[in-house]
Amino acid sequence: MELIMEKEKIIDRLMNGEAVYQQGISIDCVIFGFHDRMLKVLLNKFNVSDKWMLPVGLIMKDEDIDAAACRVLKKKTGLDSIYLYQFHAFGSTVRPNLKEHRDILLKLGLRDENHWIAQRFVSIGYCAFLEYSKVRIRTDGDEELRWFGIDEIPPLYSDHNGIIEKALSVIRTQIRIIPIGYKLLPEKFPLSELRNIYEAILGRELDRRNFQRKILSTEYVRKLDEIYRKPGQKPAVMFSFVREKCEEALKKIT
């Protein structure tokens, strides 16, 4: 029953979408979280599909593209006022989503070569860093959300594996100039937590002392006058992000 309702909803959107959505453009969101010493990415699966995919969305005709990306993210995670980072536009004519869109139309009995969805889509890639614990994972309804470690990502819909690779490549290159880890960690954290994130992104171990020196020289992070003690563990000095510096840097680059 649920599947039939969902199918009707999809058909309705496909039939009437041409009047509502900007044609030929979509939003793909690469949402990173950090948990259990692993960098994770949030993936989405619709019940009608057998493949996981990035959270995606279309842009309404009267909607700014940045606003569309925020709307998609809010719908999927419930989170508001998230900093989204535009990292690349994907516009190859051999993007496999063209074939996949035609397959969906065929499956739904809407075979039509001139259908608005059966064309090359240019996709604007956005990425976001979210604190893992704040995202409400939904498992009910017609779609599912799940975190995957970046080493455990299955073959995804269309060219979404490549889009994640590109996001990682851009972040790795920009790691010296953007406040990596901001929004991935709680307000106060021991520096080892942040180093773990850098190591997960770069895929290699970093020297503890060098890391502290370099991070403090960026002005994105400051050392607090606070020590965290947990029984059985070494006491750890706590650190915190300098919010204004981080926001300023993100605004400049994106």
Add this chain to the structure above:
Amino acid sequence: MELIMEKEKIIDRLMNGEAVYQQGISIDCVIFGFHDRMLKVLLNKFNVSDKWMLPVGLIMKDEDIDAAACRVLKKKTGLDSIYLYQFHAFGSTVRPNLKEHRDILLKLGLRDENHWIAQRFVSIGYCAFLEYSKVRIRTDGDEELRWFGIDEIPPLYSDHNGIIEKALSVIRTQIRIIPIGYKLLPEKFPLSELRNIYEAILGRELDRRNFQRKILSTEYVRKLDEIYRKPGQKPAVMFSFVREKCEEALKKIT
């Protein structure tokens, strides 16, 4: 006579463009050159228009967006295999080009609220660095090309002044990680030439010794075993870009 032909060509493109071009997306190119100690940007003006603008283009339905950007650049400058750098997608619904497009339609007697050009366009911004002397400036035909110093840019068509500002802001932020100056200078150059480019982009003077130390640490530039002597001037040590390192860096970030 020439103006009438041009008008006919434009009308033909407006009437038949819907079948040829991807709808609602365009390419804007911010092309930087360096001359007379000044960072310059290449602007374009059509005879029918009273405003200068960035070199722009549409994307054909069967064309990759990166290929479209290269085609636009080649058409305007005659230059092939230029490295184009995708820096931002502009997709606000209040972009002034909507009004300007409607004005053009009105002017040409094609008033039509539903015309394919009378909608919000999302624009993919590309930038390129070109060696000033290699660009062939065209002043004949139905359009004109001219270099403008970045402090001398007039009020441009649509939001193009803002697009140049954004390109500069992204470059200023990324100045530590991209090989600025690569393609702006001849094969061998005294380091003062490169420092001039950095100073023009950053809008401030840089310390000569610090600059040399920092530049050599990036691995993008190497010192040559060559001295350039010109009568009446101090002899200058020559430098050169390390091509592979520069290409690699540009590929990673864009």
